[in-house]
Amino acid sequence: MKINTTTIISFFACFFLFTSVNILFAQEKQEGESDCSVKLQEGEIAYEDGSLSNSILLLEECLKSGGFNTEEKVRAYRLLTIIYLYKNQDAKASEYMHSMLKLNPEYRLRPNDPSEFVDLYKQYRIRPYLIIGGAGGGNMPVLNVSTLYSTDNATNQGIVYTGLLGFQINFNTSKPLTNKLEIMFNPTFAVMRYRFEGDYFDYSTLIFTETQTRIEAPILLKYNLKDKYNFNIGGLKPYFMIGATPNYILSSSGNAQRVDIVSEDQSRSVEGKSIQMTDLRNQLTFSAVAGAGVEYKLGLGHLFGQLQYQHAFMNMVNSNNRYLLQNEIAKYGYLDNDYKMGALTFTLGYNYPLYNPKKRKTKNKKITEEIKIESNN
Numbered sequence: 001m002k003i004n005t006t007t008i009i010s011f012f013a014c015f016f017l018f019t020s021v022n023i024l025f026a027q028e029k030q031e032g033e034s035d036c037s038v039k040l041q042e043g044e045i046a047y048e049d050g051s052l053s054n055s056i057l058l059l060e061e062c063l064k065s066g067g068f069n070t071e072e073k074v075r076a077y078r079l080l081t082i083i084y085l086y087k088n089q090d091a092k093a094s095e096y097m098h099s100m101l102k103l104n105p106e107y108r109l110r111p112n113d114p115s116e117f118v119d120l121y122k123q124y125r126i127r128p129y130l131i132i133g134g135a136g137g138g139n140m141p142v143l144n145v146s147t148l149y150s151t152d153n154a155t156n157q158g159i160v161y162t163g164l165l166g167f168q169i170n171f172n173t174s175k176p177l178t179n180k181l182e183i184m185f186n187p188t189f190a191v192m193r194y195r196f197e198g199d200y201f202d203y204s205t206l207i208f209t210e211t212q213t214r215i216e217a218p219i220l221l222k223y224n225l226k227d228k229y230n231f232n233i234g235g236l237k238p239y240f241m242i243g244a245t246p247n248y249i250l251s252s253s254g255n256a257q258r259v260d261i262v263s264e265d266q267s268r269s270v271e272g273k274s275i276q277m278t279d280l281r282n283q284l285t286f287s288a289v290a291g292a293g294v295e296y297k298l299g300l301g302h303l304f305g306q307l308q309y310q311h312a313f314m315n316m317v318n319s320n321n322r323y324l325l326q327n328e329i330a331k332y333g334y335l336d337n338d339y340k341m342g343a344l345t346f347t348l349g350y351n352y353p354l355y356n357p358k359k360r361k362t363k364n365k366k367i368t369e370e371i372k373i374e375s376n377n
Contacts, residue, residue: 036067040076052083074104078117085116093120098357101126105355106300108231123360127179127229128353133172133301135186135349138165141194146315147338149322151329152200161339164193164209168216172351180224184241188216192343200333203261208334210254210277218245218289228295237295237302245310247285252277256332275328280321280336285314287342301352308347312340 043058059076062068068076077100084093097120101107105126109118141163148159168190174182196208220243226233254277258270293306317336329335 036062036065037072040068040072043076044079047079047083052087056080056083070103074100074107077103078107081120082114082117085114085120094359097121097124098359101357102355105353105357106231125358125360127176128355129175130354131172131174131176131182131351132354133349133351134170135172135304135347136167136169137345137347137349138167139190139192139343139345140165141192142309142342142344143194143339144312144342145337145339149335149337150198150200151333151335159196159198159337162195162197163343164195166190166192166211168345168347170216170347170349172349174222174351176229179227179229182222182224184218184220184222184243186218186220188218188245190214190216190343192341194341196334200258204333205259206332206334207257207259208254208332210252212249212252212281214247214249216245216247219243220289220291224295234297237297238292239295240292241290241306241308243289245287245289247287247310247312249278249281249283252281256328256334258332270331272328272331275325279324280318281316282314282318285312285316287312295351298350301350303348303350305348306346308345310342310345312342314340316341 039058039062043055046052046055046058059080063073063076077096081093081096081100084090084096101124105128107121109121113121143161143163145159145161168188170186170188172184172186174184176182190213192212192214194210196206196210198206200206220241222239222241224237224239226237228237254275256272256275259267260270261267287310289308289310291306291308293304295302295304315338317338319338322336323329
């Protein structure tokens with residue numbers, strides 16, 4: 001294969017030129033940022049010396065040129081807000097306060113912040129308009145049997161229901177109502193499992209394991225014990241929640257095993273394929289939900305862990321279809337008992353706030369002497 005020398009030289013020449021331009025651009029940008037870092041310090045010194053106009057000139061020049069990094073921008077916006085408050089230019093001060101809060105919505109008030117600055121800060125909505133996140137964890141069903149059904153004498157069966165470990169994942173959304181109160185909507189995908197054991201006819205033991213896949217849509221009211229949006233408060237932040245959820249079963253299946261005692265030292269096992277149980281279940285049920293958790297500030301959002309308990313209100317069994325699977329009833333001797341299935345869940349997750357700082361609307365109450373005079377007349 002013949003290589004064109006001119007093409008190779010042209011390629012390397014272009015590569016060298018492109019690299020050189022990028023290096024020069026990066027150096028100029030770094031020098032510009034370094035120059036603006038110096039100007040920020042000079043602007044702060046000018047402010048301390050009472051030269052407000054000089055401070056404004058230095059800071060606004062670098063803001064227009066984009067020479068500040070994020071932390072420096074916040075410092076510059078803060079200082080410009082204070083300067084324009086001192087100059088009684090409230091509209092300009094509000095403009096820079098808004099810019100600062102858009103860049104750093106969780107600004108922490110400092111002990112040396114002037115009272116005018118603090119008063120202006122308090123006029124802004126500092127809560128996020130929405131919080132989004134996700135979580136995952138485990139669940140353990142809690143079953144409450146109300147009525148027994150059996151092909152044998154149900155009262156002599158030694159029935160035991162055992163919740164097995166399942167899992168769930170959920171998408172979190174919440175709307176802060178106050179600094180301590182939120183309303184939450186957390187769509188959830190859950191897989192729940194339990195095991196039934198019972199003795200039949202004095203010679204047989206049945207083990208039945210069911211797995212349910214379902215979606216839930218809890219609506220919860222959450223109360224934070226601490227002021228969540230006082231950004232000077234750190235550490236763990238506990239909370240409680242209460243609400244309700246619909247539960248919709250997407251699918252349900254079971255595996256049955258019957259062990260018969262043939263003699264003192266011999267037994268036989270009867271097993272089969274997975275049994276589809278969806279038609280035997282009430283697919284839509286409702287539960288009350290209560291729980292507690294703690295949050296820990298991590299970045300702009302919160303890492304959290306929580307415990308929840310679901311208390312079921314409705315029977316899981318579709319009584320109209322209780323005898324639907326005649327072959328399985330004959331093979332294993334199993335009939336559904338009426339039961340309600342709640343759950344204990346544990347989840348870990350992360351929530352991220354979405355901010356849109358806005359100045360609160362204030363109601364102006366103006367009572368003039370003219371109005372007073374007219375009312376007296």
